[in-house]
Amino acid sequence: MTDAGESRPNVPRGRFGFDHVPETDGSFENALAKARAGERLTVDDGVELLTTGTGSPGIDRERKECVLEAADRRRAEVVGEEVTFVANLNNNVTTACNTGCLFCNFKDRSEQFRSANDEDHGGFTKRPAESREIVREAVERGIYEVTSVSGLHPAFALDDEHRALLESSDRDDLNYRPPAEYDVDPGTYCEQIEAMSVDGVHVHSMTPEEAYHGRRGTEWSYEEVYGRLQAAGLDSVPGTAAEILVDEVRDVICPGKIGTDEWLEAMEAAANVGLDVTATIMYGHVENEMHRVLHLKRIRELQERTGAITEFVPLSFVHQETPLYEEGMVEAGATTDEDELLIAVSRLFLDNIEHIQSSWVKYGDEQGLKMLSCGADDFMGTILSEEITRRAGGEFGQVRSFDEYVEMIDAIGRVPVERSTDYRQRRRIDPDDGPHGPELGPEADGTPLVDPEWLDDAAGATSADD
Numbered sequence: 001m002t003d004a005g006e007s008r009p010n011v012p013r014g015r016f017g018f019d020h021v022p023e024t025d026g027s028f029e030n031a032l033a034k035a036r037a038g039e040r041l042t043v044d045d046g047v048e049l050l051t052t053g054t055g056s057p058g059i060d061r062e063r064k065e066c067v068l069e070a071a072d073r074r075r076a077e078v079v080g081e082e083v084t085f086v087a088n089l090n091n092n093v094t095t096a097c098n099t100g101c102l103f104c105n106f107k108d109r110s111e112q113f114r115s116a117n118d119e120d121h122g123g124f125t126k127r128p129a130e131s132r133e134i135v136r137e138a139v140e141r142g143i144y145e146v147t148s149v150s151g152l153h154p155a156f157a158l159d160d161e162h163r164a165l166l167e168s169s170d171r172d173d174l175n176y177r178p179p180a181e182y183d184v185d186p187g188t189y190c191e192q193i194e195a196m197s198v199d200g201v202h203v204h205s206m207t208p209e210e211a212y213h214g215r216r217g218t219e220w221s222y223e224e225v226y227g228r229l230q231a232a233g234l235d236s237v238p239g240t241a242a243e244i245l246v247d248e249v250r251d252v253i254c255p256g257k258i259g260t261d262e263w264l265e266a267m268e269a270a271a272n273v274g275l276d277v278t279a280t281i282m283y284g285h286v287e288n289e290m291h292r293v294l295h296l297k298r299i300r301e302l303q304e305r306t307g308a309i310t311e312f313v314p315l316s317f318v319h320q321e322t323p324l325y326e327e328g329m330v331e332a333g334a335t336t337d338e339d340e341l342l343i344a345v346s347r348l349f350l351d352n353i354e355h356i357q358s359s360w361v362k363y364g365d366e367q368g369l370k371m372l373s374c375g376a377d378d379f380m381g382t383i384l385s386e387e388i389t390r391r392a393g394g395e396f397g398q399v400r401s402f403d404e405y406v407e408m409i410d411a412i413g414r415v416p417v418e419r420s421t422d423y424r425q426r427r428r429i430d431p432d433d434g435p436h437g438p439e440l441g442p443e444a445d446g447t448p449l450v451d452p453e454w455l456d457d458a459a460g461a462t463s464a465d466d
Helices: 028-037 043-051 061-079 128-141 160-168 189-196 208-213 222-232 247-253 260-272 289-306 336-349 360-371 402-411 452-465
Strands: 082-086 088-090 145-148 202-205 276-283 309-316 378-381 415-419 426-428
Touching: 028 043, 028 061, 043 289, 043 336, 061 336, 082 426, 088 128, 128 145, 128 189, 145 189, 189 202, 189 222, 208 222, 208 260, 222 260, 260 276, 260 289, 276 289, 276 336, 289 309, 289 336, 309 336, 309 360, 336 360, 360 378, 360 402, 378 402, 402 415
Parallel strands: 082 378, 082 415, 088 145, 145 202, 276 309
Antiparallel strands: 415 426
């Protein structure tokens, strides 16, 4: 038996007085046997696999490898040897936000954006016309998808009707200010969606938290909100803002955000109007293994109700430059052992979700590739821009070319496949037939998405920002 792996130093048990703790009446051996047999796992089973046994401290490396092997076999049975990726662009509209999440350094206090405030904040807000031009250029390069996740700017309303309701309201708890008070008017959510819906590109936007912001002060259902967004050009919904779907954790890390039940309600509503959704978990901060598996259980149940979740995306907490770290509430993020086990147990526990993503932005190339042998089968997208992780101290870049994807995936003996957002369109790529570029986007013709000169320019811009 090998030495136990190191435990995370950042969350002493009991520090936050959580009711849910990683202790079970089960055993690791029984949970592993069920996983190998393809039986549906219970919460206790998941906790035993994540901890490699709750009866002893630390992660046992031999047991961990058994879990990874079981997950990799399950991956091969479910999706085979293909590794997918999408040609996409991130277009985050604004960093202005008052939510105050302690894990985030993406946002800038929205008060700083007001015309009456001349404080230098380093944030940004894009007008709809600016979003359109950014997306148009990327579509011409060959992208399939634009992803947009933004701060909760007080001037944001869902549409003109929503703005009229907000401006006539006498409530002071709606986090609303008219656009005239800001140097830059972000428009409405529907205007931004319509602006980004260029030439048939797939628009992936409007998290449950943004949908909540887009219905504040009304009695509209989430179906109404997502229906209006869909009419404006929204194609699918990112299941971020989930963090950990256990309210005692949310009360610590994001007390200003919607609760677990409302997140689930919004996601189910998006599915009800015909939108595909993704789902995420953001782990490695104050939560424990029981919280993580309860989160997985809620995602599995959501998929049973909707069948709309196209992929599950584990997001390892990047702790540097976040309030949780700066205020001494955490000392680090998840360990590598925890990252690998989270991917593996996600594959084994979420038996009704076909695709598990490995994020090269969170893990880096080497570890991101390792996750593809721990149960993951998707390797994210080209990105072209990524502000959220970089502002939190992430170190793994903002852009990925098709040639890099093909080389890396081929090197581990797997099959590189360009995909659509919903995975319904797929194109196998011959590693010997290069150079490689996207072909599924509305204007893609196989031309490399990223040329070396553009990469050099992007790297220079990133260095300047840093």
